[in-house]
Amino acid sequence: MLKQPGDASTLKVSLWRRFMNQAANVFAISASVLVIVPLVVIFVYLVIKGVGSLNWAFVTQTPKPPGELGGGMANAMVGSAVILALASLVGIPMGIGCGIYLAEYGRDRFGDLVRFTADVLNGVPSIVIGIAVYSLIVLRQKHFSALSGGIALAIMMIPTVARATEEMLLMVPNNIREAALGLGIPKWRTTLSISLRTASAGVITGCMLAFARVAGETAPLLFTAFGNQYWNMNLNQPTAALPLQIYTYALSPYDDWHRQAWAGALILIVMIVAAVAAVRISTSRGALKGAS
């Protein structure tokens, strides 16, 4: 009978503990739901509002003057493609080069310094990069240009690509390098055709993620590419870009422009999600995992 009070108290404690356990479960589940809900809502809105506004004119025409119905974002899509191509052309080779240095040579002070600056660069607000590129290129040339926009985005791509490349190269077993060097293959050849090639799946993943990240960037383009209502194929002229156009249209007072902003956003997001999903699928199947 002496046990009785003790039993009651343990029961009480365990009830409390059980309650806490349940409460934690409920909290974690509701947190997950609360995080996923905005995602779903955003996608639903994008699809509903975006699909309704997509039409042939939207993808083939340039913007109409303010207040007039119709027109499209064809020039912005092409402009975005040009700027992103420029950014990839500059940013990806530099990022991969930097990543190779960090993985293959950078086991010293300078390597740590570069690693740290790459992380710093990754954290620099995109608008600040916009200011810097504005002072470097736009102020000197005295006009906005696609070129400056591409360089701003390239600077943002470098750290992501570099760290992904480094990480993937470090995962390549050293035996493979030694085997190649033992066959008398020079170091540069070993790095490029053996190490980098073995790590290529992961490196491509990193590049795609960097691309997806800058594809929607607006802030650094505000004072570099600037935007344009007309067709422009000259790299030295202000150029329209999809995110810029969405921004301008969203803040405009016209319903028709709001409609087009949704359509533009849908196109942008489909492009980015396709890139991310492709990365996700290829990494879950590929031999080298870890860069997601």
Place this chain on the structure above:
Amino acid sequence: MADSVDPMNSPDPVEQKQNPMTAIPALAQAATARKPSVVSSVLQRIRHTQPRSSRLPDAAFKGLILLTAASVFAIVVFVVWELVDKSRLSLHQFGIGFFYGHDWDPVNDQYGALPFIFGTLVSSFLALLLAVPLSIGVAVYVTEMCPVRWRSIISFLVELLAAIPSVVYGLWAIFVLAPLLRDYVEPFLARTLGWTGLFTGPIYGIGMLAAGIILAIMIVPIIASITREVLTAVPQNQREAVLALGATRWEMIRMGVLRNARIGIVGGIILGLGRALGETMAVTMVIGNRPEVSKSLFAPGYTMASVIANEFSEATGDLYLSALVEIGLALFLVTLIVNALARLLVWSITGSTGRARA
């Protein structure tokens, strides 16, 4: 006869000849690099033919690679230099008073950044307040609670949240979130929590609260993914040990997992803060863009990043431009400190690459 080579089975005879020929000099070179006296004339000849063909390309390659690495460093130095150089005028004119002056008056060339600093800090901390519990909840659910099957699906969805561009968040916030806040959430908050003084004044929908919420949605994936990595890095024995003592699952998570991972989680939170401080487009679209300091979260505000976005390309006058660049410089330095701190904390948990390799 064991030594004789069967021509049918032997690999490419040319290659077989080639391999020792190229391998030996490399070995010989390594062995005799510092002892030239013992090298026979034949070996010397081979030694000079092989490396000479690769020494120059190797050096060129290393130089090229070094150049790209150095240019990353140069870019950061250059960004800092440009910011300091272009803000010199404003630095001289206003000194430290720039950061607590609250007049932003381009017409009279009077610039004080206090309203923007206030807006950036309030919107970011509001975002953290909302995002931190949610992100930790998601991370705990994904790593400790949910069925294995769902694990990758939920992480993928959270990752998708990070892939949505800022401008799309802004678009959604203007046309969906702000009306929702205006019609339902803010009247409700004003009725129930109006006495705190945080939820008073005219209701516009757009304002500090909308900015905080949209920022919270944007930083959840960052904090959640870092927390998830840190939690995964906690050794399995910790969990088993606590469970073996008779703990419930929540007690196991609290004592065995969260306590071990807390430094890394704080690192993730600070990393999220860094992102929130520098976030531009979505905030610019919903915060209302009015440089004032108000206690109410319903009131419109202005952040450091959005004032640059809105006024930089229209700034007339050197001092105006210089003041805007100085705000950019301040933003850069703050995010630099915040990010460096976060990296150190995360690295101390997951190792120097900052990513778990699961």
